[in-house]
Amino acid sequence: MVTYNDIEKAHQIISDHIHNTPILTSDSLDNELGSNLFFKCENFQKTGSFKIRGATNSILQLNDTEIKNGIITTSSGNHGAAVAFIADKIGTSSKIIMPNNTPKNKIENVQRYGGEIFYCEPNIKSREDTLEKMVQKSGGSIIHPYNDEKIIAGQGTAAKELIEKVPDLDAIICPVSGGGLLSGTLLAAKNLKPGIKVFGAEPENADDTYRSILNNKIMSNETTDTIADGLRAQVGTVTFPIIKENVDKILLVSEEMIISSMYMIWQRLKIIIEPSCSIVLAALMLNSNKFLNKKVGLILTGGNYDLKQIPW
């Protein structure tokens, strides 16, 4: 079982390889929204997303034989880029299985770091089948994108850094997809600051975690028809129990609000972030009473957006 100690250990392992990313604030947004917001900017992280935290923690704990055989993973984009980057850095190869509806810029990002791409259909079965075939063929080591204790521990370091810099936070909102980041965030935040509230933000159009909690068992997504391409995965068997036990609430967000909050962050904070994380600001705005006069940490998970697909 993954614990806060694993997050501390992960932080020691990865800290030379990642950025302790900046935390941005905006007086004018605070005044408008009535909360005191702290944006943890993982869009400025190496490879453009938080995914490098978990990937580095996992890969640097492989043994020499495992490393020699190369690394295999499945990814909607950002995890793939992170794995390719670290694999290249330690001198091994990486094979990245990606859904064939992955945005072009995320494919290019994986290619930039030397990852070899294999396409699958955009559903869990095709992804798992392709993965199994690849492993049987090449014998590489699988680095799962989220359903893995080392990944969870690595992702938890983002919230650890956030609370270390802003120790009096009342709440954190982070996106939820497969649940690696949310699990890590929960373990870090609730250990460092027992009273803190932690919320997951999830697209209405890919609401498996919300429904899984409601039904007390893992439910599949009925659609993954969301602009938040990083939030189309299904909560995992390792991540779900952690989330179910610790999360204060999953907040659902419409596509319209995901896009308008993305516009707001680009315009006001002057940063490029993905819809997969503007969702956290949308969740706050949709539940503004809950966060009134509170200090709220918002994890902006990545900035790998295709600038040729502006959604407004």
Place this chain on the structure above:
Amino acid sequence: MVTYNDIEKAHQIISDHIHNTPILTSDSLDNELGSNLFFKCENFQKTGSFKIRGATNSILQLNDTEIKNGIITTSSGNHGAAVAFIADKIGTSSKIIMPNNTPKNKIENVQRYGGEIFYCEPNIKSREDTLEKMVQKSGGSIIHPYNDEKIIAGQGTAAKELIEKVPDLDAIICPVSGGGLLSGTLLAAKNLKPGIKVFGAEPENADDTYRSILNNKIMSNETTDTIADGLRAQVGTVTFPIIKENVDKILLVSEEMIISSMYMIWQRLKIIIEPSCSIVLAALMLNSNKFLNKKVGLILTGGNYDLKQIPW
């Protein structure tokens, strides 16, 4: 005559009112371009641009009567927002004369800070006539956008901060329009670091400073047909002598390169910046031999871009 001492004094006056903005770097851009780049991010400055430095330095040195009469300025947008913000902060009014082709988002930015807007034709004569009429009518104090020693001293604090954080810079590139920022940058940089090279970057389509240096007298713009809406002004009588004496070169940039460098900065640095400052990266790329293996500071002057007018 404005000197480095004025910049030091300005920094003392304004430092409680501005951000010492972050300096971003990118390993992957450095590798691609063969230079070691330091981006001074004034897009994260209060009101979204460096203009608040000069405006604050000027306005805080007005006497009580001058303040009481209100402040008047002409602006293509960012200086107007900065003046409106500071005027509001010290409890006086501001009247901002703007060209009637100013982008909508820059008009909204002035309105957000409580500036009262008056439109003029987009040429110097209409601007000066409107200004004169307004001053005669209301008796307010004029804060010139660039052709003023206090403005120049204020703008010079950006380069001062940059060199204080990166003392071994070989060169700085900054945009040039009316010349306030470039004059301040030259005075700061050449005093703090005598061997440093300082370049101005100017649109080919608004190349008055380039031609003024060539002809050894102030020349008018033949066109101002550039997407870099902050770079359409004409170099001033106070700024031109400082630039002529100190600048290493004015580097001209085509519209196409302004846009492609803007795309590159958005995509790779994950920040929103205006075409009026992506021009500095374009100037570097067009003169890459000059900057090979050099440490180069690039002043990113602002981030107030209309996100509904994506140019690619």
